[in-house]
Amino acid sequence: MSGSESASVHKIAGRIAARFAALKAEGRGALIPFLEAWDPDAATSMEILRGMPAAGADLIEIGCPFTDPMADGPTVQLAGRRALNSGATMAHTLAMVREFRSENNETPIVLMGYLNPILSYGVARFCTDAGAAGVDGLIIVDLPSEEADLITADAKANGLDLIRLVAPTTDDARLPLVLAGSSGFVYYVSITGITGTRTASADELAEAIPRIRKFTDLPIAIGFGVRSPAQAAGAVKAADGAVVASALIDGMVATLDGEGRAGPNSVRVVLDQVQALADAVRSVRK
Amino acid sequence: MNKSFGANSLRSGPDERGRFGEFGGRFVAETLMPLILEVEQAYNAARADPTFQPELDAYLKNYVGRPSPLWFAERLTKAIGGAKVYFKRDELNHTGAHKINSCMGQILLAKRMGKTRIIAETGAGQHGVATATVCALFGLPCTVYMGATDVARQAPNVFRMKLLGAEVVPVTSGASTLKDAMNEALRDWVANVRDTFYIIGTVAGPHPYPMMVRDFQSVIGEETKVQLREAEGRLPDACVAAIGGGSNAMGLFHPFLDDASVRLIGVEAAGHGLDTHAHAASLSRGRPGVLHGNRTYLLQDEDGQIQEAHSISAGLDYPGIGPEHSWLHEIKRVEYVAATDTEALDAFQLCTRTEGIIPALEPAHALAYVSKLAPTMGKDQIIVMNLCGRGDKDIFTVADALGVKL
Structure with a gap:
């Protein structure tokens, strides 16, 4: 790197922006699959991560395990618990990204998690290490705009996009505040609820996404309640990307043995599901 | 900020961001953020309304026994x-117990806000019982989240809450105690933001709860x-x-x-x-x-x-x-x-x-x-x-x- 300024300029127009620009040129939306780091164990989750781009992932979201994930439903809660039981730490999650980057320099990686493990790691040290590992963006669920100043400068200095959550409860008066300082893309939480529960209707999305577009030029990805290939196709029809989490975890859980250990099909089942989702997303011309 | 005390008073906190020194704040998901701000506004309006405190005082005197x-x-x-x-x-x-002091204040606020459903978390069950009690008094449906471990070791309070008409939901996530009950109550609130008021039992949670519960206590x-x-x-x-x-x-x-x-x-x-x-x-x-x-x-x-x-x-x-x-x-x-x-x-x-x-x-x-x-x-x-x-x-x-x- 040739000095921090040129490094950060390079990274801000980094992988996430480049990927969305390329997809726009291609005329299609993004599939953003999720995996919980170290669920159910280090090797299995690494293999899933490594296989996702070839299966059709355009960006990848990695969940950072936390004991108290207050916005997550049972599926992601249990994924976090399995991950913690297998010994996951923040350092391990960053190591996964570093390993992934040794063979893939294009697919953007976004970490999604809760604030306390980041605070515990040290905000400045975390942003430095995440940037160095090859992380492109952060979604911190319990860090609303009102509190975001504690990480903004460190994230920026390390080329990390701060991806903001916008909810159905975020009204027009609040949107500018929520979007200020966000970069990468906007994550639209499509339901008032926790992950893996309800699904927003096409009508709800058709109303919500243009409302957000009035306030931002950033790409918009839809998450919470996007499970099936048809729903993923619906999401990229309405917006620019679809995040699928709980459905992929459920698919993997079905392959675990009675003690929660990975089986011979655990990786394959998830990647097949990613492939089916990708086919559906790619069938939507924009 | 609590303007009734001077700047040098230790009672003047929290600041406008809900902080006491570096502690406090509002670390919640965006879905809840607008609601947290609404609770704060409603609470400030209630405090400024000369009819609120006398109404609360009357309930504390004649119903609670203060x-x-x-x-x-x-x-x-x-x-x-x-x-x-x-x-x-x-x-x-x-x-x-003291829990009802704050439950009474919070339910009066919930009614002012036009909320029609109450949720709460409880550990020993004292806050759950107090919340179920004020819900019975005001005729509002009440759901209490309680760790499954606590449900087992506090059976009399579980039965009390049920007698009072509350639904008691045993929480099996985490270690199934108070912390997990609070997570589950927050998850319920995220899913039911429009009609639900969360009566928190202690001086914790996002601003304005630590201030509000403190004031009521x-x-x-x-x-x-x-x-x-x-x-x-x-x-x-x-x-x-x-x-x-x-x-x-x-x-x-x-x-x-x-x-x-x-x-x-x-x-x-x-x-x-x-x-x-x-x-x-x-x-x-x-x-x-x-x-x-x-x-x-x-x-x-x-x-x-x-x-x-x-x-x-x-x-x-x-x-x-x-x-x-x-x-x-x-x-x-x-x-x-x-x-x-x-x-x-x-x-x-x-x-x-x-x-x-x-x-x-x-x-x-x-x-x-x-x-x-x-x-x-x-x-x-x-x-x-x-x-x-x-x-x-x-x-x-x-x-x-x-x-x-x-």
Whole structure:
């Protein structure tokens, strides 16, 4: 790197922006699959991560395990618990990204998690290490705009996009505040609820996404309640990307043995599901 | 900011971001953020409305039974020696604990906001019972989240809540205790933001809850000041209260924060001992972090994962503490000490036999420290202890701990 300024300029127009620009040129939306780091164990989750781009992932979201994930439903809660039981730490999650980057320099990686493990790691040290590992963006669920100043400068200095959550409860008066300082893309939480529960209707999305577009030029990805290939196709029809989490975890859980250990099909089942989702997303011309 | 106090007052917090020093704040998901701001606005409007406080006061007087007496515990004082010990008897409130002070304030606010459904979390069940009670009084449906472990060890309170018409949802995530019940209540709130009001049981959670619950509980300290002036013509030398989340302690302490001569002492639960892994002493053994919407001292491992607390008292069994306590700890205005399960059990029996009052295990922790402190003080000095709950709910736990079969 040739000095921090040129490094950060390079990274801000980094992988996430480049990927969305390329997809726009291609005329299609993004599939953003999720995996919980170290669920159910280090090797299995690494293999899933490594296989996702070839299966059709355009960006990848990695969940950072936390004991108290207050916005997550049972599926992601249990994924976090399995991950913690297998010994996951923040350092391990960053190591996964570093390993992934040794063979893939294009697919953007976004970490999604809760604030306390980041605070515990040290905000400045975390942003430095995440940037160095090859992380492109952060979604911190319990860090609303009102509190975001504690990480903004460190994230920026390390080329990390701060991806903001916008909810159905975020009204027009609040949107500018929520979007200020966000970069990468906007994550639209499509339901008032926790992950893996309800699904927003096409009508709800058709109303919500243009409302957000009035306030931002950033790409918009839809998450919470996007499970099936048809729903993923619906999401990229309405917006620019679809995040699928709980459905992929459920698919993997079905392959675990009675003690929660990975089986011979655990990786394959998830990647097949990613492939089916990708086919559906790619069938939507924009 | 609380404008009724001067800038130099220790009672003027929190600031406009909901912070007490670096503690507090609003660390919630975006879905909840607009609602948190709405609660804050509604609470500020209620405080400014001259009809709100008189309405609340009338319910506190005629329904809750306030003011609660200030009782000179003469036989206990003789038994332990030293300073005179007074009990602020919040265990005599309707429902048997201080929790209802805040539930009454919060449900009046919920009604003003036009909310039609109430949720709450509970550990020992005292806050759940108090919430179910005010919901029955006002005819609102009520859902109480309670860790499955606590459901099993607090069966009488579960039945009470059901009798009062509440739905009790056992929570099986995490370790199935108070922390997990609070997570689940927050998840319910995220899914039902439009019609639901969350009545939080302690001085924690996102702003404005720590401030709001404190304000509603401060009636404890305000009354104490007046009552002790009548009885002794002066301020106490020390105020002592047990701390889980810290609402009864904050209620007693807050009106005394600017009275520099009054020592304020919070007693955390040391469980099996502070140097074991089985305690609930967030300030003594934790470090700052973010959980349940606020930045505060937490029991956590080196990776920022929240650890389980332990106490014989289900009401103190929480790995965090209200953010204002964290601040008062750092500025050293309040001293925070700890009492073990065993010390609390001894104090429980001492109180029962010398005063004819069966205390809850929570204030038994405060009494355990009082019985160490009083002998070090002069006979003309005064300690006020918050007897914040009655012990009927705990007799099975105590019998078990004492090896008695009922």
